[in-house]
Amino acid sequence: MKDKDLIRMANQIASFFTPYTDEEAVAGIADHIAKFWEPRMRKQLLAIGVGAKDLDPLVLRALNDPAISA
């Protein structure tokens, strides 16, 4: 899976949560990715997340949620 596609998809999720508070957005992004993304996609996103410039800051914060890495 291409990194740029995963980054785009993750950032799209973040954009939905724009009107919510940052805390809610971070939790919502993490919950969505945990519930809908297959583990190999999550693993790749976590790998991208380390030092990624293109990822929305809210996604980067969501990657700390243990639900994503489970």
Next chain:
Amino acid sequence: MTLKREQDFGTPKRASDTYISLKVDGHDVRVPEGSSVMRAAEEVGISIPKLCSTDKLEAFGSCRLCLVEVEGQRGTPSSCTTPVRQGMTVHTQTEKLKRLRRGVMELYISDHPLECLTCSANGDCELQDAAGEVGLREVRYGYDGAYHPGTEVDASNPYFQYDPTKCIVCSRCVRACAEVQGTFALTIGARGFESKVTAGMDEDFMSSECVSCGACVQACPTATLMEKSIVEMGQPSRVVETTCAYCGVGCSFRAELQGDEVVRMVPSKEGGANEGHSCVKGRFAWGYATHKDRVTSPLIRDRVTDPWREVSWDEAIAFTVDRFKEIQAEHGKGAIGAVTSSRCTNEEVWVVQKMVRAAFGNNNVDTCARVCHSPTGYGLKQTFGTSAGTQDFRSVEQADAVMVIGANPTDAHPVFASRLKKRLREGAKLIVADPRRIDLVKTPYVRAAHHLQLKPGTNVAVINALAHVVVTEGLVDETFVADRCEAESFARWKAFIAQEMNSPETLEKASGVPADEVRAAARVYATAGNAAIYYGLGVTEHSQGSTMVMGLANLAMATGNLGRDGVGVNPLRGQNNVQGACDMGSFPHEYPGYRHVSDDAVRTSFENAWGVDLYGEPGLRIPNMFAAALDGSFKGMFIQGEDFAQSDPDVQNVEAALEAMDCVVVQDIFLSETTKFAHVVLPGTTFLEKDGTFTNAERRINRVRPVMEPKAGLSEWETVARVAQGLGYDMHYENAAEIMDEIARLTPTFKGVSFALLDREGSVQWPCNDAAPEGTPIMHMDKFVRGKGQFMLTQYVATGERTNRKFPLLLTTGRILSQYNVGTQTRRTKNSEWHAEDVLEIHPHDADVRGISDGDLVSLASRKGEVSLHAKITARVPQGVTYTTFHFPQTGANVVTTELSDWATNCPEYKVTAVQVGLTNRESDWQERFHVRALTTAGE
């Protein structure tokens, strides 16, 4: 069962809480107020001779055959136009009536050819029946009436013919076209003996605006309008009740047969979805089932460049099993997956998802709803608590305002459109939100109060603007919201939507819809009384598809338009069993009944029932499978009746993904674009060979009954069960009914469903369980499935697909009436006489500045690819927007669509692609490769 005609009560059923008692020929009868005397008589088995009346049409009173005598009343009124009165005493058979009826029949027969033995209606002619009922023995006026002898039969329509010599001018066809179909294509032309049925402006049927729904043919009491199949084959001898396999309306049909050969399909009056109506596809386009192209033997090949080898079922299944085992051994359990089909029955879908979870050992199962209504599932679950439309189709009869958004019902859901148009003719107001001027905007006796002609990709801007008006102009149904919705989420949404950024004036810049028009439409929707929303893929197939579905739900909740007749949020599902395929657990994150795979209690219930440990993580969605195939971690796929290589976006990427896999197995009825990349083809079955159920857009579970044996000898569920067995999982059923029994045991919303129940009741709408043993026509009546309705914040976010100097136009795609999706079925019928190729609609200005004339070959290019097709210049599309369909593989419409998708579900953004259009004199490179591949596949 042997052929038995449906009872015709003569006039429509009336609904009333008041009942009227009367006597007919000495029998006590009790019927709803407003019923006709004719209907009351028929209710107690007394059939009054008739010709111009039928219970699908309002009484007309022209044939003068259904006369009765009423005690205390002078004269002999026609029973069809006489309403019942309390205490009336009716006589249907007196000497006077017999004499009068015989006289009327003499007049009819004097003007009708006596060719009964060679007439196509012989054995099914109401004129013949009526002559027998009245005891006609002579015709005093002779038989030389002016019945237009020698007049040419109009055989222009591919499916039925019009023979004016047989016409008795009862006007049933004219009234059916108007009252039932709502097209108004027919009239009675001329006067006196010259009177005859006329199509359009005195044209042949094919040249007129007739949409070939078949309502006129069904209404005709003689052989005047007759199916060509009956003319060629004769009358049927038996009938099987079944369900159409085209769109999500899910019409019930009587398959009328000679042996196992279909003679005609007639819409069933008892069908809950269609109540006796049909469209050109379901009524006539069933010939593909016996088309010469059907795949009737399993096929295998080692490499996709090899020729196909016809093999036995055992060899094909062993080949599949061996390849899948090898892949999993080498690349892991998650390296294979499957996709279910919305064309297949609930039972067939169930076994595929079960095979994936229990035999593959993963959750890599998805369905074609991924590319159409997956945002509906997500959005309605978030707001209401379950993934389903809220109403039955009949509900629209109570609507005072209807908002049709991103849907084109007259083309894509024509039988529902007829119901809708009837209600609009009765005065309900219509709001259309669509970039194109669809037919509903202005059609006979229907004109939209507001056409919100938004720019593609700006749905959320429009729905937010509508909601902004509701909130800021005090149009919220405060009582409903307080009683039925979460207070906190509502308060927050109210504050959000009231912000100036969501006002019609601010969002006009994005959407292109004048603010005044939005404000007026919002007031209509919010104040009409009962306001209903019907939507289609123009809502879902966007990068904000799920957001838009939530926006629709927000608007309905805020205005209290949920939980009763005439209101609701109603997805018009594209395919016959989209709802069912989703219900049956086809999504990679959900078990049947929309329960997440990580829910331990749910997973345990399936593990206990299936005797196997199940995986608790979500699987890959279709686009994720393709991406994984390209990076080498996904190597095998079982594809049930899908044609990705034509239907899915960015086709060249799909082709590359399919080419990258080691084993692609396709279960289908024809070789397709996708089978060009397959290693195994397992012959599928058409709906005429299936035994099972479909669930339509109103959650109605209908029986699908076989009229013939599977062409290749195995049903689809048997094939899947054998693959699962080969993989080491013991999947076994004796019949499809057993599968439904398992579905009912494991799916709470289906708990009460069984074939026995459906055979008894005809159909049932889920939830069907202990709380609702007869089903649930309208959902969320007293409370939402999730308890309180949840308002979601729906910020408008512009799509990433932008026009620029290189690609200055937007392309949006859709379908038309006569063809269906990728055309696999309809292209193999005479429906192609209406639409033989996909064309590009372009606005006159956009065409003019490019030097394009109507019919020119043009190139359509996006950043993804290029195709060539012919231009159709029309102001139906606004300036800056182009439109095409994807019914023909050689068009390659999805060569130009992009990888962009809905944020929540990955539903592709088919509806917005930045393109350039220009004159060309050649097909595109992709199309040239397509033709080479087609020749190679054909062995030339």
